[in-house]
Amino acid sequence: GAVVSQHPSRVICKSGTSVKIECRSLDFQATTMFWYRQFPKQSLMLMATSNEGSKATYEQGVEKDKFLINHASLTLSTLTVTSAHPEDSSFYICSAREAQKPQHFGDGTRLSIL
Amino acid sequence: GQQVMQIPQYQHVQEGEDFTTYCNSSTTLSNIQWYKQRPGGHPVFLIQLVKSGEVKKQKRLTFQFGEAKKNSSLHITATQTTDVGTYFCAGTHIINDYKLSFGAGTTVTVRA
Numbered sequence: 001g002a003v004v005s006q007h008p009s010r011v012i013c014k015s016g017t018s019v020k021i022e023c024r025s026l027d028f029q030a031t032t033m034f035w036y037r038q039f040p041k042q043s044l045m046l047m048a049t050s051n052e053g054s055k056a057t058y059e060q061g062v063e064k065d066k067f068l069i070n071h072a073s074l075t076l077s078t079l080t081v082t083s084a085h086p087e088d089s090s091f092y093i094c095s096a097r098e099a100q101k102p103q104h105f106g107d108g109t110r111l112s113i114l
Numbered sequence: 115g116q117q118v119m120q121i122p123q124y125q126h127v128q129e130g131e132d133f134t135t136y137c138n139s140s141t142t143l144s145n146i147q148w149y150k151q152r153p154g155g156h157p158v159f160l161i162q163l164v165k166s167g168e169v170k171k172q173k174r175l176t177f178q179f180g181e182a183k184k185n186s187s188l189h190i191t192a193t194q195t196t197d198v199g200t201y202f203c204a205g206t207h208i209i210n211d212y213k214l215s216f217g218a219g220t221t222v223t224v225r226a
Contacts, residue, residue, distance in 0.1 A: 032212060043202065043216045044157065093156055102147055103214060108156045 003027050004096050006106025014114055015086060021079045021109045023094030030096035033077035034103060035069060038091045050077050084113045118143075118205045120217025127193045127224050134189045135220035137203035144206045146179055146186045147214065152199040160201075195224050 003026040011019050023033060032051050036044040048064075050056040050071035058064045066088075068080040077096070081088055089112050095103040120137045127133050137146065145164045149157035161170055163179035163186060170177045174197075176189045186203055200221045204214040 034214075041221070043218045046213060046216075049213060102159050102162050104159060105149075105156045 004030075004094065004104045004106040006094050006109055008109060009107055010110045010112075012112045012114065013084065016083055017113075019081045019084055019111060021081075021092055021094070021111075023077045023079070023096065023106050025075045025096040025104075028096075028098050029074040030077075031074065031099045032097050033071055034095045034097075035067070035077075035079050036093045036095065038093060038108075040091075044093065047079075081111065084111070086113045089113045118203060118215045118217045120203055120220060122220055123218055125220050125222045127197075127222060129193055129195065129224050129226050131193055132189065132191045133193060133222070134187055135201055135203075136185065136187050137205070137217050138185045139205050139207070139215075141184070141207055141209075143183050144208050146183075146203055146205045148177060148186075148188055149202045149204060150199050151202065151219070155199075157202060190222075193222075193224055195226065198222055198224055 005024045005026055007022045034049050035047045037047050038044050046059050047062045048056045048058045048069050050069050052071050052074050056069035066082055071077040091108050091110050093108040094106045097103045118137055118139050125133050145162055147162045148160040150160055151157045161177050166183050167181045168179040174191045178187045200219040202219045203217040
């Protein structure tokens, strides 16, 4: 089945650090990738949608300068949390899909900012 | 924006019993998908429903899509401890058919 790899799985870093998270589709070409944020015991909140070679579309309330998304190829998207602060601590999950097919999720990245 | 409502939020089930989780949308959905997330894990795709009135089964799980394509349900029979986790429905709306709107999820715990 479709496999999406997300790395790293866990990050602990100091306030002010920038953190990059990678999302790769391993066995299919992802025309679209999505980035979600999930707080404990809550649902997934879509942050942004990215299509290969174009700028990401951010959801309302998500700061694009804070959460930089790059979708350089059909198999790779990155999310960079710039100058992270404790309130950015969360579980970040990417997903990828081929056109007209269901999304498949990465394992998620648990980000802890001290 | 488009939203998908899901109930109940929590479901505590005796092993061997059945339960159902429900999703509703105020607008017509293109399709609805169901995911299961185990504690500490990521959502895993279970199934997609596309047709009005569609019913699909996966062993003890039965998924339904309403005739109006505005609601869906997941029914699990003879609950087992392996069914523990959070079940999310996620719909795509006709207007934004590439984005998933997730329900709040139903967190299931099982007592042996």
